[in-house]
Amino acid sequence: MAQSSLCQPMFLLAFTHTPKRLASDIASDQGQVLVIVTAAVGGFTLLVILTLFLLITGRCQWYFKAKMTAEDKRQTDYHNGHVPFPGIKTYVDPDTYEDPTQAIHEFTKEIDPSRIRIERVIGAGEFGEVCGGRLRTSGKKEIAVAIKTLKGGYVERQRRDFLREASIMGQFDHPNIIRLEGVVTKSRPVMIVVEYMENGSLDSFLRQHDGHFTVIQLVGMLRGIASGMKYLSDMGYVHRDLAARNILVNSNLVCKVSDFGLSRVLEDDPEAAYTTTGGKIPIRWTAPEAIAYRKFSSASDAWSYGIVMWEVMSYGERPYWEMSNQDVILSIEEGYRLPAPMGCPVALHQLMLHCWQKERNHRPKFVDIVSFLDKLIRNPSSLLPLVEDLQSLPESPAEDMDYPMFISVGDWLDSIKMSQYKSNFMAAGFNTMDSVARMSIE
Numbered sequence: 028m029a030q031s032s033l034c035q036p037m038f039l040l041a042f043t044h045t046p047k048r049l050a051s052d053i054a055s056d057q058g059q060v061l062v063i064v065t066a067a068v069g070g071f072t073l074l075v076i077l078t079l080f081l082l083i084t085g086r087c088q089w090y091f092k093a094k095m096t097a098e099d100k101r102q103t104d105y106h107n108g109h110v111p112f113p114g115i116k117t118y119v120d121p122d123t124y125e126d127p128t129q130a131i132h133e134f135t136k137e138i139d140p141s142r143i144r145i146e147r148v149i150g151a152g153e154f155g156e157v158c159g160g161r162l163r164t165s166g167k168k169e170i171a172v173a174i175k176t177l178k179g180g181y182v183e184r185q186r187r188d189f190l191r192e193a194s195i196m197g198q199f200d201h202p203n204i205i206r207l208e209g210v211v212t213k214s215r216p217v218m219i220v221v222e223y224m225e226n227g228s229l230d231s232f233l234r235q236h237d238g239h240f241t242v243i244q245l246v247g248m249l250r251g252i253a254s255g256m257k258y259l260s261d262m263g264y265v266h267r268d269l270a271a272r273n274i275l276v277n278s279n280l281v282c283k284v285s286d287f288g289l290s291r292v293l294e295d296d297p298e299a300a301y302t303t304t305g306g307k308i309p310i311r312w313t314a315p316e317a318i319a320y321r322k323f324s325s326a327s328d329a330w331s332y333g334i335v336m337w338e339v340m341s342y343g344e345r346p347y348w349e350m351s352n353q354d355v356i357l358s359i360e361e362g363y364r365l366p367a368p369m370g371c372p373v374a375l376h377q378l379m380l381h382c383w384q385k386e387r388n389h390r391p392k393f394v395d396i397v398s399f400l401d402k403l404i405r406n407p408s409s410l411l412p413l414v415e416d417l418q419s420l421p422e423s424p425a426e427d428m429d430y431p432m433f434i435s436v437g438d439w440l441d442s443i444k445m446s447q448y449k450s451n452f453m454a455a456g457f458n459t460m461d462s463v464a465r466m467s468i469e
């Protein structure tokens with residue numbers, strides 16, 4: 028029996044054992060098969076998960092990067108911590124292209140120079156002259172344009188930096204963002220052609236027209252700038268150099284954000300100074316966290332927007348006057364903030380102070396700023412209380428107000444999570460913010 032069993036094939040052995048042995052052997056073999064199958068399936072699953080992880084975290088970018096179009100980049104890139112939503116257009120940093128000329132092709136239109144007529148020099152840029160002229164459009168219409176030229180003798184890096192601004196501007200389409208008409212790159216001089224803004228830059232325009240505008244006109248300008256900035260922040264673009272000198276004004280007083288180009292704009296900006304960490308930053312316009320550790324974001328743009336508001340309401344005054352940059356940094360750190368310019372409505376100074384909160388997450392978003400300014404425009408009497416009026420009141424409540432000047436008592440109560448008291452306030456006759464501000468002194 029023992030002998031015969033030795034000669035039998037292995038699979039028969041199982042059937043020649045006693046019934047007890049047979050059952051345990053079957054169980055043991057099945058267990059082994061189960062272990063092998065489980066290990067194989069587990070290993071395969073792990074491999075699939077690892078591959079997916081590498082693809083999702085972009086560790087295979089070296090493989091895909093060269094093949095990417097702008098649309099692919101929009102889907103995969105996370106710009107400045109901004110997570111793009113499907114279907115919402117987001118900004119693509121031209122520097123992510125291995126070949127920058129590909130970004131220029133993708134985002135700009137090449138203009139035949141025969142369609143451009145240069146008429147006069149209107150300024151000087153870092154790369155060459157800025158001229159005024161005319162552009163014949165495809166519909167045979169002639170439009171006024173500004174033409175930035177790249178002066179001869181440039182090196183490849185300068186040409187790339189010069190055209191980078193066009194690759195950025197070409198991605199935007201908004202009434203409060205300067206419009207790119209196109210570029211000339213196939214002949215010399217290399218040019219960037221943009222819409223013409225008759226009143227030039229906002230800071231000098233305001234200085235030339237000191238005291239000439241109504242508060243509503245000034246708020247209209249601010250509303251336009253905020254709307255342009257909302258568009259940029261929705262696109263995931265951080266400007267970093269928002270200042271009245273970088274806003275252009277057209278003949279209808281429409282303000283448009285200009286000067287794009289990331290680091291380059293700071294090279295070009297006479298206000299940008301070197302920090303101790305070697306960055307070049309326009310100190311008076313820049314949020315403390317951006318100065319201290321280069322934390323630029325839409326929230327640091329909101330700080331700069333508050334400074335632009337101050338420039339507008341003071342008709343182009345220099346922020347912090349003749350204080351040195353170092354004194355500005357120290358004063359801000361100690362809690363000092365710019366006082367309201369003369370004739371400034373309380374509501375606007377409160378909004379500025381809101382933009383200058385040290386904690387960046389407490390600053391208003393551009394969407395909030397636009398809707399706040401819209402409410403002011405719709406209800407002009409909300410702009411009547413001026414800071415100097417409140418300051419002249421006995422026991423001025425202005426010093427105690429640590430809330431922004433809301434349009435309605437309802438808005439204010441909502442903001443401090445006390446909406447349930449609206450009816451009490453109304454019943455007691457406190458139906459304007461002015462009456463609320465006076466509560467303590469009556």
Ligand code: ADE
Pocket residue numbers: 149150157172173221222223224225227228275
């Ligand atoms: N200076 C710089 N850009 C300009 C523009 N687009 N229009 C008028 N003046 C300008």
